[in-house]
Amino acid sequence: MAATKDPRPCSIADALALVGEKYSLLVLREVCLGNGRFDQLVRNIGAPRDILATRLRRLVDAGILTKRTYSERPQRFEYRPTQAGLELEPVLMTLMAWGDRHLRKDDDRPMVIEHICGNELIPVVTCRACGDAVRHEDLTAHPQVPGWAVTGPTAA
Amino acid sequence: MAATKDPRPCSIADALALVGEKYSLLVLREVCLGNGRFDQLVRNIGAPRDILATRLRRLVDAGILTKRTYSERPQRFEYRPTQAGLELEPVLMTLMAWGDRHLRKDDDRPMVIEHICGNELIPVVTCRACGDAVRHEDLTAHPQVPGWAVTGPTAA
DNA sequence: CCGGTGAGTAGGAAATCCGAACTCACCCTA
DNA sequence: TAGGGTGAGTTCGGATTTCCTACTCACCGG
Numbered sequence: 001m002a003a004t005k006d007p008r009p010c011s012i013a014d015a016l017a018l019v020g021e022k023y024s025l026l027v028l029r030e031v032c033l034g035n036g037r038f039d040q041l042v043r044n045i046g047a048p049r050d051i052l053a054t055r056l057r058r059l060v061d062a063g064i065l066t067k068r069t070y071s072e073r074p075q076r077f078e079y080r081p082t083q084a085g086l087e088l089e090p091v092l093m094t095l096m097a098w099g100d101r102h103l104r105k106d107d108d109r110p111m112v113i114e115h116i117c118g119n120e121l122i123p124v125v126t127c128r129a130c131g132d133a134v135r136h137e138d139l140t141a142h143p144q145v146p147g148w149a150v151t152g153p154t155a156a
Numbered sequence: 157m158a159a160t161k162d163p164r165p166c167s168i169a170d171a172l173a174l175v176g177e178k179y180s181l182l183v184l185r186e187v188c189l190g191n192g193r194f195d196q197l198v199r200n201i202g203a204p205r206d207i208l209a210t211r212l213r214r215l216v217d218a219g220i221l222t223k224r225t226y227s228e229r230p231q232r233f234e235y236r237p238t239q240a241g242l243e244l245e246p247v248l249m250t251l252m253a254w255g256d257r258h259l260r261k262d263d264d265r266p267m268v269i270e271h272i273c274g275n276e277l278i279p280v281v282t283c284r285a286c287g288d289a290v291r292h293e294d295l296t297a298h299p300q301v302p303g304w305a306v307t308g309p310t311a312a
Numbered sequence: 313c314c315g316g317t318g319a320g321t322a323g324g325a326a327a328t329c330c331g332a333a334c335t336c337a338c339c340c341t342a
Numbered sequence: 343t344a345g346g347g348t349g350a351g352t353t354c355g356g357a358t359t360t361c362c363t364a365c366t367c368a369c370c371g372g
Contacts (some may be wrong), residue, residue, distance in 0.1 A: 007202030009266035011255030012185055012248055018259070022176065022360085029168055033297055033306040038319050044304075046163030048361050053320060063258075074369040076318065084258050086292045090281035091250045092168055093290060098247065099167030102219075102240045103174070110165035110301050116294035119285035125246035126282050129275035134249060136242045138272035141189055145266050148200075150189040178329085194350050204330050209351060230338040232349060 008148050018062050023047045024055050025092060028081065031065060032089050036078040064088065093123040164304050174218050179203045180211050181248060184237065187221060188245050192235040220244065249279040 007013065019025055026045045030036070035044055041056075042049055056079060059065040064085040070078045081089075093113065100109045113121040125134045132138070141150050163169065175181055182201045186192070191200055194212075198205055212235060215221040220241040226234045237245075249269065256265045269277040281290045288294070297306050 007182075008186075008200045010182075010185070011252045011259060011266065013182055014259045015251045015255035016181060020176070020178065020181070025172060025176070026163075026166075026169055029166070030164075032292065035307055039317080040307075042319095044164045048363095049320070050322085050362095051360065074318070081292075084254075087257070088254055089292055089295075090290055091247060091254065094247045094250055094281060095171045096167045098240075098244055099171035101243070103167060103170045108300075110167065110299065110304075112298045112300060114296040114298060115283045115285065115288075115290070116296075117283060117286035117288065119283070121290065121295060122284035123281045123290060124284045125250060125279045127271045127273060127275070128278035128280045129271065130273035131287075132271075132273065134246055134271070134277065134279060136188065136237075136245055139245075139277060140270040140272075142268045142270060143266065144264075144268060148266075151191055151196075195348080198350095204332095205351065206331095206353080207329065227349095230349070 008143075009145050018058070019064065019088065021055065021058075023051060024059065025088075025095075027052070027055055027059060027079075028064070028085060028088055029092055031079050031081050031085065032092070036068075036080050038077070041079075059085075090123065093121065094125060097123050164299075165301050174214070175220065175244065177211065177214075179207060180215060181244075181251075183208070183211055183215060183235075184220065184241060184244055185248055187235050187237050187241065188248070192224075194233070197235075215241075246279065249277065250281060253279050 019028065023045055026047070027041060030041055030044050035041065038049075038052070038056075041047070041052055045052070047055075056065065056067075060067055060079070062084075063082055065079045066082055068078050068080055070076055096111070096113075115121040126132060127134055127138075143149060175184065179201055182203070183197060186197055186200050191197065194205075194208070197203070197208055197212075201208070203211075212221065212223075216223055216235070218240075219238055221235045222238055224234050224236055226232055252267070252269075271277040282288060283290055283294075299305060
């Protein structure tokens with residue numbers, strides 16, 4: 001009867017349960033770009049329409065998107081990010097930078113993000129307390145739940 | 157015959173094609189924590205063994221993990237992150253912070269990461285050029301590929 | 313009236329996922 | 343040397359999801 005199957009409790013897993021399904025983060029990308037209409041999403045993402053409808057419902061339920069009417073008669077909608085959705089944008093930026101660096105030759109980046117400072121955005125994840133860029137060797141994990149120790153947080 | 161179905165070219169999509177499948181990022185989490193053995197992964201992630209085997213193959217092929225033998229006779233292996241894998245860790249940290257903030261009540265975080273500076277790690281994504289924290293309103297997207305304009309990069 | 317657009321639904325085939333059981337090679341120990 | 347245990351998977355059939363195409367429904371514009 002004992003639950004021998006529950007995995008490590010973890011906010012990464014919880015977050016992925018919401019936005020980790022296929023296309024979900026691409027929906028967020030398009031919505032952050034301002035392309036929030038159903039047919040735009042279908043075209044830009046390349047997802048089947050029914051799957052997209054399912055994802056949109058889920059993201060709205062989760063409070064990551066809102067569905068706004070921009071035209072009554074004919075009824076037309078637009079999806080937009082909520083505050084919570086916008087706060088996921090850094091994840092997208094970091095992922096994009098990783099993809100640009102590791103998945104592409106040289107400078108054939110399909111999209112460049114410009115920061116308000118005038119330069120191209122190259123996202124760097126830093127520690128809020130000291131401001132330094134986060135490096136694996138500088139981290140130590142402290143599980144808060146008994147029974148979920150880690151063997152060695154850092155392993156070069 | 158024309159390809160009317162290709163979605164927006166994008167490094168986010170490319171990155172997700174590699175690490176966006178179910179469990180892939182959780183594998184990376186465990187491996188970064190130092191838990192790189194097959195049965196540990198099965199337990200900590202809660203994935204079916206065959207799916208896990210498939211994911212591991214894919215991540216190794218993609219150069220995100222390496223499979224190291226830590227014991228000949230009996231043959232025993234351990235998966236470890238490569239440099240490319242380690243560079244995905246910031247994505248995990250950012251995602252974890254988002255989950256902690258939006259998916260949990262107060263302070264029941266299942267895991268706390270300590271930075272070498274002595275404080276708890278709260279990851280902040282910043283612009284490499286100016287050092288400021290990245291906010292949606294400060295970004296402008298510039299697609300590099302004709303035909304993939306965005307309607308409005310910023311839309312509050 | 314005709315064709316077009318936006319926002320989906322419907323239906324069945326194809327691909328994935330899942331859990332449990334199985335293998336195989338080895339070690340321990342009695 | 344027989345029995346049990348562990349690590350690292352593979353194999354199985356069945357349950358779920360995804361995918362694709364077509365369809366709807368409401369409206370608009372000419």
